Amino acid sequence: MVYSDLGGVFMVNRSYLPFKSAREYMDRGMAKWMGFFISEHTTALSHMGDFIDFSSQMSNEEIVLLISQVYVNSLEVLVFTSYRQDPYLGVIKEIFDGSIYLSGEEPLNIVFEDIIKIVLAEDL
Structure with a gap:
């Protein structure tokens, strides 16, 4: 696959495809993955500060x-x-x-x- 830089956005070169809609398709990137943010992720983020750091244990x-x-x-x-x-x-x-x-x-x-x-x- 060939990538071309258009103002900091990398697009796949799809000029070889026969259909115009396929050639002009713009990938939404990470936006399409936000649906996978489930309740377990939210719970884990809310508990991130609920631990005691033992790595700095003094002798x-x-x-x-x-x-x-x-x-x-x-x-x-x-x-x-x-x-x-x-x-x-x-x-x-x-x-x-x-x-x-x-x-x-x-x-x-x-x-x-x-x-x-x-x-x-x-x-x-």
Whole structure:
């Protein structure tokens, strides 16, 4: 097949065809495929942000080191956990028995094993 460029649109050369309607046929391209967009596609798109990114998991040593530095300096941090997509924002008030007490909008205890990463709030 031979393609000719007409203003950025590529057309198939159909000059060899005997019927005028076949020679002048313009393919609609991707428009004809939009009918195949089914409910499963819509559902998948709506759930695209509903996962937790474990690819940026910090090592246990990094987590413990950063926790101790943040605790000593009373810095505000974002704590990303394995059980919630959004991070917790707050200041580490206590470190005890493999967990931290984070005071902030919603005070809570977080176990070290549940922490994916910690980011200083001022870095964002």
